[in-house]
Amino acid sequence: MAKGTEYMKRVVFNQKGGVGKSSISVNLAAISARRGLKTLIVDLDTQGNTSHYLVGDNANIKHTVADLFKQTVGWFLKPLPAIDFVHETPFENLYLMASDPQLANVERELESRYKMYKLKEALTELSATFDRIYIDTPPNFNFYSKAALIAADSVLIPFDCDGFSSQAIMHLLDNIMELKGDHNPELEVEGIIVNQFNAQAKLPQSLVDDLKAKDLPVLNTHLSSSVKMRESHSASKPLIHLAPRHKLTQQFCELFDELEQLS
Ligand SMILES: Nc1ncnc2c1ncn2[C@@H]1O[C@H](COP(=O)(O)OP(=O)(O)OP(=O)(O)O)[C@@H](O)[C@H]1O
Ligand SMILES: [Mg+2]
Numbered sequence: 001m002a003k004g005t006e007y008m009k010r011v012v013f014n015q016k017g018g019v020g021k022s023s024i025s026v027n028l029a030a031i032s033a034r035r036g037l038k039t040l041i042v043d044l045d046t047q048g049n050t051s052h053y054l055v056g057d058n059a060n061i062k063h064t065v066a067d068l069f070k071q072t073v074g075w076f077l078k079p080l081p082a083i084d085f086v087h088e089t090p091f092e093n094l095y096l097m098a099s100d101p102q103l104a105n106v107e108r109e110l111e112s113r114y115k116m117y118k119l120k121e122a123l124t125e126l127s128a129t130f131d132r133i134y135i136d137t138p139p140n141f142n143f144y145s146k147a148a149l150i151a152a153d154s155v156l157i158p159f160d161c162d163g164f165s166s167q168a169i170m171h172l173l174d175n176i177m178e179l180k181g182d183h184n185p186e187l188e189v190e191g192i193i194v195n196q197f198n199a200q201a202k203l204p205q206s207l208v209d210d211l212k213a214k215d216l217p218v219l220n221t222h223l224s225s226s227v228k229m230r231e232s233h234s235a236s237k238p239l240i241h242l243a244p245r246h247k248l249t250q251q252f253c254e255l256f257d258e259l260e261q262l263s
Pocket of ligand 1: 016017018019020021022023024045047049137138139195196223224225226227229230233
């Protein structure tokens, strides 16, 4: 596949919990890797769902993303290069910067010392090594999601087809636009990803129509709901490896192609 499409570093963000951020980050990154692109996924959520999804129990991973941030406040004698915080996964071409519960403990100190740009510096350093970088974020507009939005070229917003999501999305876009203006003028809203879409029910379609009526960039490929997703999380195997021919996997492949402008 050709390198150099428009967006190399993508953040998946929605401050609402449980909308599919981790599921979407992992599955798009796994397809990217499967297609031969050297792909890094950064897990910025203390919950560590993405890390668990990719490598199972990650308790013995040294040099997590929390350590990367910590070394910027001088707690290490000599700062290590960003690549030292990157770990292999069982999947070819797919690499992980793992989460760690310590992210919660160091957040305040990092924020008070203005370390919000440190992730951008690290990912810029890694841009020579990786073809694609996906960043998974916590369900809050906090220090880490801001650092991710500063580091990224584009933002993908999962939308889980419930009424509350629809109201929250305008607020979310306001936050993203403010951050873009203040810290990352290059950041683009690449699109809203409709997740757990049920084509048979009326409400999801009317919610999606409502977003489109507001001129919001809803991506064409919608993801349906399937128990395979939960199975995939518990098996620590992204869908492209667990069930390559499944309908949901195919939708993820179409979404990937849409984002890479291959379809
Ligand atoms: N398309 C789907 N079909 C079925 N289940 C899904 C789908 N997408 C996500 N889920 C399930 O919904 C739950 C929440 O998904 P996920 O953890 O990806 O969301 P999140 O936005 O990362 O959550 P959090 O805000 O807690 O980080 C998980 O149990 C996941 O398995
Ligand atoms: Mg998550």
